[in-house]
Amino acid sequence: MVATLKEQLNFLLKEAIRLLQSEGIVPADFDLAKIKIDYPDYGRGDYATGLALQIGKLIGKNPMEIAEILKKEIEKQHPIEFERIEIAAPGFLNFYVSEKFLLGELEKILKEENNYGRGKKNNKAVLVEYSAVNIAKPFGIGHLRSTIIGQAIYNLYGFLGWKTIGINHLGDWGTQFGKLSYQLFEKKLKGASSKEAVKILGKLTLADFEKIYVEFHQEAEGKPEMADYGRQWFKKLEDGDKTAKMIWIACVKTSLKEFNRIYGLLGVKIDHAIGESFYLDKIAEVINEAKEKGLAKESQGALIFEYPNEVLPPAMFLKSNETSTYFSRDLAAIKYRIKQWHPDLFIYEIGSEQALHVRQFFLASELLGWAQKSQFVHIGHGLYRTAEGKFSTRKGQTIHLEEVLNEAIVRAEKLISGSEQNKNLKDKEKQQISEMVGIGAIKYNDLSQHYSKEIIFDWDKMLNLKGNSGPYLQYVIARCQSLLSKAKNRRGLDPREVVEMAVEERAVLGMLFKFPEIVAEAAKLFSPNLLCNFAYELAQKYNLLYEKLPILNAEKKEQKIFRLALTKATAQILKNSLTLLGIKAPERM
RNA sequence: GCCCCCAUAGUUCAACGGAUAGAAUAGGAACCUUCUAAGUUCUAGAUGUAGGUUCGACUCCUACUGGGGGCACCA
Numbered sequence: 001m002v003a004t005l006k007e008q009l010n011f012l013l014k015e016a017i018r019l020l021q022s023e024g025i026v027p028a029d030f031d032l033a034k035i036k037i038d039y040p041d042y043g044r045g046d047y048a049t050g051l052a053l054q055i056g057k058l059i060g061k062n063p064m065e066i067a068e069i070l071k072k073e074i075e076k077q078h079p080i081e082f083e084r085i086e087i088a089a090p091g092f093l094n095f096y097v098s099e100k101f102l103l104g105e106l107e108k109i110l111k112e113e114n115n116y117g118r119g120k121k122n123n124k125a126v127l128v129e130y131s132a133v134n135i136a137k138p139f140g141i142g143h144l145r146s147t148i149i150g151q152a153i154y155n156l157y158g159f160l161g162w163k164t165i166g167i168n169h170l171g172d173w174g175t176q177f178g179k180l181s182y183q184l185f186e187k188k189l190k191g192a193s194s195k196e197a198v199k200i201l202g203k204l205t206l207a208d209f210e211k212i213y214v215e216f217h218q219e220a221e222g223k224p225e226m227a228d229y230g231r232q233w234f235k236k237l238e239d240g241d242k243t244a245k246m247i248w249i250a251c252v253k254t255s256l257k258e259f260n261r262i263y264g265l266l267g268v269k270i271d272h273a274i275g276e277s278f279y280l281d282k283i284a285e286v287i288n289e290a291k292e293k294g295l296a297k298e299s300q301g302a303l304i305f306e307y308p309n310e311v312l313p314p315a316m317f318l319k320s321n322e323t324s325t326y327f328s329r330d331l332a333a334i335k336y337r338i339k340q341w342h343p344d345l346f347i348y349e350i351g352s353e354q355a356l357h358v359r360q361f362f363l364a365s366e367l368l369g370w371a372q373k374s375q376f377v378h379i380g381h382g383l384y385r386t387a388e389g390k391f392s393t394r395k396g397q398t399i400h401l402e403e404v405l406n407e408a409i410v411r412a413e414k415l416i417s418g419s420e421q422n423k424n425l426k427d428k429e430k431q432q433i434s435e436m437v438g439i440g441a442i443k444y445n446d447l448s449q450h451y452s453k454e455i456i457f458d459w460d461k462m463l464n465l466k467g468n469s470g471p472y473l474q475y476v477i478a479r480c481q482s483l484l485s486k487a488k489n490r491r492g493l494d495p496r497e498v499v500e501m502a503v504e505e506r507a508v509l510g511m512l513f514k515f516p517e518i519v520a521e522a523a524k525l526f527s528p529n530l531l532c533n534f535a536y537e538l539a540q541k542y543n544l545l546y547e548k549l550p551i552l553n554a555e556k557k558e559q560k561i562f563r564l565a566l567t568k569a570t571a572q573i574l575k576n577s578l579t580l581l582g583i584k585a586p587e588r589m
Numbered sequence: 590g591c592c593c594c595c596a597u598a599g600u601u602c603a604a605c606g607g608a609u610a611g612a613a614u615a616g617g618a619a620c621c622u623u624c625u626a627a628g629u630u631c632u633a634g635a636u637g638u639a640g641g642u643u644c645g646a647c648u649c650c651u652a653c654u655g656g657g658g659g660c661a662c663c664a
Contacts, residue, residue, distance in 0.1 A: 319662040
């Protein structure tokens with residue numbers, strides 16, 4: 001595995017400290033993991049560390065002296081990647097990457113294209129569960145985050161060399177189907193022959209199912225016994241009742257058809273769509289195992305999982321009517337997944353409101369001895385909410401994702417039609433660009449915000465096509481493409497021809513090589529927003545160069561070649577970033 | 590009652606214990622007879638409160654306030 005420059009610097013610093021430790025200057029117990037390397041503000045080099053400040057304090061010496069010693073130690077190792085190291089009060093070390101290294105990276109980007117920064121296969125597998133839409137409910141705005149963030153995480157890990165297993169854990173089982181079946185039966189199917197029933201069910205759309213589900217909850221407010229009818233119908237379904245099963249099959253079929261259309265629009269493809277129902281016949285085994293290990297217990301007629309010392313509230317395996325719960329199904333899913341894929345890491349991209357449930361089945365898996373705590377990650381994203389509160393499916397307060405996507409596309413189309421640049425495009429091409437831009441705007445808006453925060457749903461913000469947005473990045477790519485197609489001389493870059501770099505050129509060049517480091521960081525922290533930040537900053541810096549310096553009409557020939565190389569590399573890195581984020585970029589816009 | 594998450598310009602978001610807290614948007618002022626104005630430049634504006642840890646705190650700890658979520662037969 002090729003180490004990033006940041007990793008190399010980290011190594012250099014470690015070596016220097018080890019040496020100081022052997023000389024007794026730095027205490028032997030100084031934790032080398034404490035070495036932190038930052039990206040400083042412009043003008044302070046490409047990397048910086050406050051390491052000397054830490055050590056200085058620790059051993060009661062002036063940090064400036066320590067910085068001086070560290071600087072000398074590192075210089076002794078003659079790292080060609082750095083042209084100079086500066087010391088800044090009160091003891092920071094600033095590292096300036098050499099032009100030679102930067103130009104080398106530039107050539108590498110142009111040569112490796114979309115493989116620049118790609119990690120070698122590392123023999124580790126990561127399972128990412130994301131999207132997890134609910135059958136018989138519309139694909140709402142609530143599932144957008146899981147779908148998009150999950151996909152980005154999946155892409156990041158794959159790019160870094162992990163074997164990735166993406167799972168769409170479809171919500172196709174549970175009492176909600178009992179409720180739906182009850183309501184459907186009472187309102188639409190009562191008295192119908194099974195042939196007629198199939199016909200009626202076949203005509204229902206997802207919107208109809210949603211309406212019926214909402215209707216159930218409205219009626220149940222005045223009739224509490226209806227909740228029991230729902231449970232009874234779910235039991236019928238689990239026991240294999242014909243009518244219940246027929247309704248369920250119709251729901252699944254209709255739902256998947258609609259979901260696949262939306263996944264297509266979003267450009268999301270998930271390896272495996274495995275519904276909760278799939279694990280039904282695997283639950284008994286899990287329960288037996290829990291019983292043997294003394295972790296299962298009866299309580300008030302239900303079968304529960306009890307945590308030692310009550311570190312977590314008990315979770316329910318089976319309800320008192322012996323139907324399964326999502327806890328038992330999620331647990332059975334983990335067991336199955338371990339058997340099937342042996343993942344080293346499990347990443348669950350599920351809303352934060354599920355945090356307790358997720359902790360329960362994670363810890364249960366540990367206590368059952370299936371996996372270690374460190375193998376589980378819950379990316380608990382904040383919810384989309386209105387200014388008033390949360391969207392509730394039961395009350396029918398959902399914003400359908402498709403509606404949002406379509407609106408975004410319409411807005412993008414308006415912008416295209418109003419622009420000089422695109423007036424002679426064909427309608428079909430306009431449509432394709434609108435889709436990429438509109439969908440890109442929505443995805444970027446979501447991905448650029450840290451997952452832990454709630455997002456207040458705002459049409460204008462969500463569909464923002466200007467400023468810090470997906471289309472801004474797409475626009476810069478389109479600009480670059482335009483320049484490149486106009487450039488006649490497309491021969492490769494020869495670094496020896498670069499005489500003197502302008503600050504704008506150095507700024508862009510100083511961004512490009514960081515891409516692999518940012519990708520690694522974003523994966524490690526499960527934060528695609530870091531990649532968004534990076535891409536946006538690069539785009540801004542390129543725009544500055546574009547504004548300040550002529551490219552095609554550059555004064556000197558070598559300047560033109562160099563700037564075109566930067567243009568090509570910028571477009572490449574931006575495209576690579578967007579690809580990882582799951583955003584497409586049009587050639588022109 | 591208990592547990593979890595969040596709090597940064599008017600608004601919506603960034604910031605890995607580091608140096609002058611970045612953007613976008615809304616407001617004010619500019620820039621298209623040169624490469625895509627979906628762009629660029631200038632301007633004004635923010636870390637909820639009170640303590641603590643630290644050479645250094647938006648970041649860590651404690652309390653409080655405010656918002657959101659959760660706490661066994663929904664998922």
